[in-house]
Amino acid sequence: MEPRSTTVLISGAGIAGPLLAYWLHRYGFTPVVVEHAPALRAGGHPVDLFEPAMDIADQMGIAPWIREADTTTRTLRLERTGRRPIELDLDRLSTGATERHVEVMRGDLSALLHERTRHDVEYVFGDSVRSLREDPGGVDVEFDHGPSRRFDLVVGADGTRSVVRRLAFGPDDRFHHYVGGHVAVFAPPGLRVPAGRMTVHLGVGRLAAVYGTPDDGEGRAVLLFRRAEEIPAEERRDRDRSRALLRAAFAGEGGRVPELLAGLDAAEDLYFDAIGQVRSDPWHRGRIVLAGDAGYAPGAAVGGGTTVAFVGAHSLARWLARTGGDHAAAFAGHREELRDYIGRAHGIAPTAMRTLLPTSAARVALSAAVLRAVPLLPARLWRALLSTERRATRVLSKAP
Incomplete structure (x- = not known):
């Protein structure tokens, strides 16, 4: 043929x-x-392009645009209920830790x-x-x-x-193999976040984050949470049931979480799915x-x-x-x-789940301690501490 x-x-x-x-x-x-x-489909969430993807994008002639549309987080603020927030300037960290790693909005790509x-x-x-x-x-x-x-x-x-x-x-x-968690992405009406800035609220088995999009600073929210059993697809697709499930999963969390949950009803673009392979x-x-x-x-x-x-x-x-x-x-x-x-x-995914969704208050505290220590350490040590991202970089950069 x-x-x-x-x-x-x-x-x-x-x-x-x-x-x-x-x-x-x-x-x-x-x-x-x-x-x-x-x-x-417009909008969506940021996606990561590691070195092999950027090499292919170079061959397609689209790499310059992708780099221009880079949404990589430059400033990270970590919040925990009842604790002092931690803020990091990630510019020097991301350059060293992620090599040829570009982040871009999925809808834009x-x-x-x-x-x-x-x-x-x-x-x-x-x-x-x-x-x-x-x-x-x-x-x-x-x-x-x-x-x-x-x-x-x-x-x-x-x-x-x-x-x-x-x-x-x-x-x-x-x-389809469920790996123990769910993700929701949506744009709460009126939420504004500067491009390059992300605020993360970390709790036991749950994480809420807000970030800005590059063009107009429209804020988007991501909710991640652990759950032993996968929520059936029909419940995730039901407008009222899906929002009730998310509110229940994040009940009692502070920071910006109540504001995000309040914006669920008016959000028209809710993406809610089980995390699975x-x-x-x-x-x-x-x-x-x-x-x-x-x-x-x-x-x-x-x-x-x-x-x-x-x-x-x-x-x-x-x-x-x-x-x-x-x-x-x-x-x-x-x-x-x-x-x-x-x-x-x-x-x-299993390593990322352990890092992003700690299973105990002690592990949440450890994650916060690591982030607080990062700016004080030599580059070799803080790169070692960012083990999840470095593992992803090593694995995904070694394409055949």
Whole structure:
């Protein structure tokens, strides 16, 4: 099969989907991206791009924009109920500790990738894959709204609750592994926070943070909390129930937490999900393959999933080009190349959960003591103390 004759349906227009579409088009394939949302999703939370992702962005010509849109926290304020706050200037710390690490708003990155590809790639918004029927020559795809079409290959890049994965591989509970916590992100109306500044309120098993966006200083809030059992999806999606659950999880906390909880009812953009990993190895079957969070999510808010999506999309496209569109050989080579890297990335979340969500008052106090000591220590020591971030940097920077 010649690459230029190969049509590839990509389900999902978030991060991994447009990335893969860019590289497939560049290598001579014909990608089509379908997205169930009616338009790109704005806003969201900051995502981390480590060195391998920035290397790929350099090759795409988008790295200068990403660096310009950097939202990396420069000033961190840690609050605890009944305790004196701690404030840190992170400029010198972040430079040494994170090497080529850039943080950017997810919605901005998604918009950039769409803009970079929209003139070369067909996008279909407001539709979703309904069924897949594979035969030796291709895959017949039925959509919820549009006409049926036939493709040579199908890629599920549609997130941790992937429709493609469910249709081709089986139900979510076979692949989605809960890691013991939940995350909520929203924009409380009227909240203003200077860009580059983050205030974190840390309690036992729960963390609330506010940060500013780079363009207009609109404040956004993140709530993280531990819970032994995963909250069912139908409860997280229910407007009243989701807000009640968040209020219960953070009851009794001080600082800005009551203000954030009061803003929940008026927030129209609440994202609320369980923190989980996707383990679907092998993440290909026949002519269907998974990419990004759909295949190997390392954990929302704690696992470096955006960098993994960059590396995975680039690897998949490169292997398809290298094999001349031989999907069986390409998928096998891609899996072999990425398997160890993804396994290491999956190891980040448990460590991050222990650091971000301490399980006792003593551990909360220890976290505060570490931050208070950082400015007083030589660089070698404070870098050692920032062990979680350094571990993520080491793991995610060693891409194949």
